[in-house]
Amino acid sequence: MNRNILSSTVQSFIRRHAQENASSIALKKSPFTAVSSSELAQQISGRQKVSIKIPTWLEQGKPLYFPEKLNLEQCSSAKTGKFKASLLSPSRRLLDVTGGFGVDSYYFAQRAKGVIHCEINAELSQIVAHNFQELEVDNVQFHTGDGLTFLTSSNERYDYIYTDPSRRVKNQKVFRLEDCEPNILAYQSLFFEHSDILLTKLAPLLDISGALNVLPQVKDVYVISIDNDCKELLFVQEKSFQGIPTIHAVRLSTDEPQIFSFTYTQEKESVPVMGEPRSFLYDPDVAITKAGAFKSVATAFGLQKLHPHSHLYTSDNFVSEFPGRVFQVQQVIPFSVFKKNVAIAKANIIAKNFPLKVDDIRKKFKIKDGGEAYLYFTTLFDDRHVVLYGIKHMLA
The missing domain is CATH 3.30.2130 (VC0802-like)
Incomplete structure (x- = not known):
């Protein structure tokens, strides 16, 4: 993380060129000795993506730092983040095992008593910690390192454990649950040792029935769309649940979420x-x-x-x-x-x-x-x- 990017002069340059093509910025000579043209292009490109996904983050005019493109591709949007946070009971503790750019942790923190954000990428963890400080989020703790290792060594229990396994492995997109990183199927026992409720965000192209066959104690599945585009799946597992999962089709195109709930038994009959x-x-x-x-x-x-x-x-x-x-x-x-x-x-x-x-x-x-x-x-x-x-x- 190059903190020279956070200087007022560099930030002013980024805002002035916020609408320009980032690739053209990368090809030009940087006007700053401590910030390269490729770094400026990364900040401008990241700002453009965040202006679409999480526009409220930019409204405060704070000097936010934007990571590499790949870290922004999988992150949630404001709409999906808010919806997932609404599913939490208030004033509870949540562990985000795969924190990433922190969008979900940010919205979980608006409702939860406290959130622990784990991120194996040291620079990305540092970036998220900086952004949350600027955004005045004070109930999130940051752990730089493997979230699974952190959980293994932890003696604590959490009200919720949240995972968002990466769907890109060795620069290739994967769609099977067992091919994602981490392979959460291998850590189900560990998760349930530390929490009774697991929340897992999965790719929209994932086969729901296939995931239900391998994930235990799934109580709810949320299929979330925005403007007729399926954005993500959220599986909710409860340790004591043994019944038939409820499937919720969630449409976030309107001011209030439009939800249609059913079971596969009801569908069959x-x-x-x-x-x-x-x-x-x-x-x-x-x-x-x-x-x-x-x-x-x-x-x-x-x-x-x-x-x-x-x-x-x-x-x-x-x-x-x-x-x-x-x-x-x-x-x-x-x-x-x-x-x-x-x-x-x-x-x-x-x-x-x-x-x-x-x-x-x-x-x-x-x-x-x-x-x-x-x-x-x-x-x-x-x-x-x-x-x-x-x-x-x-x-x-």
């Missing part, structure tokens, strides 16, 4: 009604589809499903609580008719359970992207291929 497209078309948020609530979301909201594998829903009356996008259906066009007679120059195209992909549809029919019209190319319950022309519902 749900028998939604199949039906023709009606006045409203419902396209579920990615949190719903990643969670696997294909049938239970239909029965919960009283919707009909267009096809067992299309994962599109319909109703005569508008359901405002639906977790996803809602469209007013203007026209249902048989695909055979669309191929011959329909000429639409511009539209948003979605293909679900349909033989053609979106790019193929655009090329075939010369339809430009954008506009207010939405065209859903899909298959109905009797295997008819149709095109649903709709516009977004104003209150959806």
